[in-house]
Amino acid sequence: MLPWTALGLALGLRLALARSGAERGPPASASQGDLLLLLDSSASVSHYEFSRVREFLGQLVALLPLGPGALRASLVHVGSRPYTEFPFGQYSSGAAVQDAIRAAAQRMGDTNTGLALAYAKEHLFAEVAGARPGVPKVLVWVTDGGSSDPVGPPMQELKDLGVTVFIVSTGRGNLLELSDAASAPAEKHLHFVDVDDLHIIAQELRGSILDAMQPQRLRASEVTSSSFRLAWPPLLTADSGYYVLELAPSAQPRSVRRQQLPGNATRWLWLGLDPDTDYDVELLPESNVRLVRPQRLRVRTLLDEAGPERIVISHARPRSLRVSWAPALGPAAVLGYHVQFGPLRGGAAQRLEVPAGRNSTSLHGLAPGTAYLVTVTAAFRSGRERALSAKACTPDGERSRAARPPPPGAAAGEP
Incomplete structure (x- = not known):
């Protein structure tokens, strides 16, 4: 069984642990910054999912050096209107932040993420609103992947302010849109993981946040x-x-x-x-x-090799679908493609090999009414690989009429 962490946030973990010399992290004076937790609290998230995400955020802040003169945390809910659970500076210890996260109640309503991002810019990250000048600013957005309003423009405004954006998606939503919303490169700032497996990425995300909170050097x-x-x-x-x-x-x-x-x-x-x-x-x-x-x-700088630029899902049937992608740049350097796919909610992953001259393939043996994560990886002659992922859903299939038991008293062959 393969846990789906298609796009990882591993960079920074090893460096952070090496600097700290301890699993619990560096002393409070080692990092300063403002960390905003943006939590999808809308009606599109089930109560069970909300409770698991809330548990994950509590686990995450427990790993971070929160306190006076170190990292500060704030929690904002995404709903019909944004709601601040607690602003920067309200709590002076990690334990107090954990207690506040555990006490947070789901707000319900629409998923107006763009409105929440604009709110964060004006009321939390702006210096006139009390944000500390000259310290790194990090946004961790945990989402089920969807939004009722545009996310791109307000997210770009935050990036222009110097905010580093990490996104944790629990499996639904447009991967390309989320890749654009996360800080670049996406493979270090965007993480897809099932809501029951969020604990898997806690240490990785902690390391990446600490790496982004190092302001004293070029x-x-x-x-x-x-x-x-x-x-x-x-x-x-x-x-x-x-x-x-x-x-x-x-x-x-x-x-x-x-x-x-x-x-x-x-x-x-x-x-x-x-x-x-x-x-x-x-x-x-x-x-x-x-x-x-x-x-x-x-x-x-990186090698002049780029992975597939776009994935298109077509011809979706209950038990099959077709995957196409824009070919990788530098086709002469491409050995071939690996196409890996498996259910988002857990299950065995399968892999197909596609020659370098092709940019599409069909996936068979799928389950009806199931969401899949499909990853296309370009393998280069240099030994490097570049990957891109997308979500695909098979439609529900009709039950076989032959499998239905006849009504009581009906003769064989009767409708």
Whole structure:
């Protein structure tokens, strides 16, 4: 039996544990930041699912260094209207936060996630609403996958504020839309898992949150074959100086690219880079007010290999369906595709091998009226793999008339 954690959040766990030296996590002074838990509390979630998600969130915060001068947590419900269970700073200990989560009641109503995200931006993450300036901000959205209103625009506004977005989906919803909503890369920020298996990802998610809560150093994210994004803490202000960013291939240190940025900048996106290349980055804070030391970082771009860009489900029958996908970039480097599928609610996973020249296949032997998770993985000659997943549902099948027992007293062959 294969638990469905199709898109993991494993990055950061090993580093976080190595820094802490203990399973319970680092001391409170090691991390500072604001963590917003966005909980789908609408009528689309059953009472049982809500209770399991609430239990998971309590388990998650128990692993985090919450307290004065460390991480702060807030819980907001998604419903017809957003509702704040508790804001940042209301509770000063992890135990108090756990008690508040356990006491949270389901709000019911519509699933207006977009409205809740806009509310979070204005009433929780904004400095005028009491948010701490200069500390990392993380959003963990736990959802059954659906929303009654658009999520993309308000989520992008939060990302533009520097909020790192993790999404935990309990199995329903559009994977491509959720991938766009999560911070990039999606495989590190989006997790699909059955509601009964949420405990499996608690340690992984904890490590990823702690990794996102490290503000004191220059760091890279959203690394692709031709770009990456840099972020750093607010070391200067607009009036106290400016930054100079320098970028050079490690093998060609004299081929330097420079970019000057104002003192209130904390992010920059480098574009037009070469694939599979080490780059040395240096952030130089220039100020006449105080001395601020430079920060350095080495980043390696990805190989110029991309997995399937889009999955299309068609010809859905009670016991079969067809899966098609946009071929991976660089087809000459593709050895073939693996198509893995299994029920979202548990069960054995099956796997098909598809040659490199094809971009579709049919899945047979399925159960009627069942939701499946389908993952298409491109295998490259370099040994790397790139995957994309989508949910597919088979329609309900009609019961066989031959299987129905005849009514009492009816002769064989009578209707």
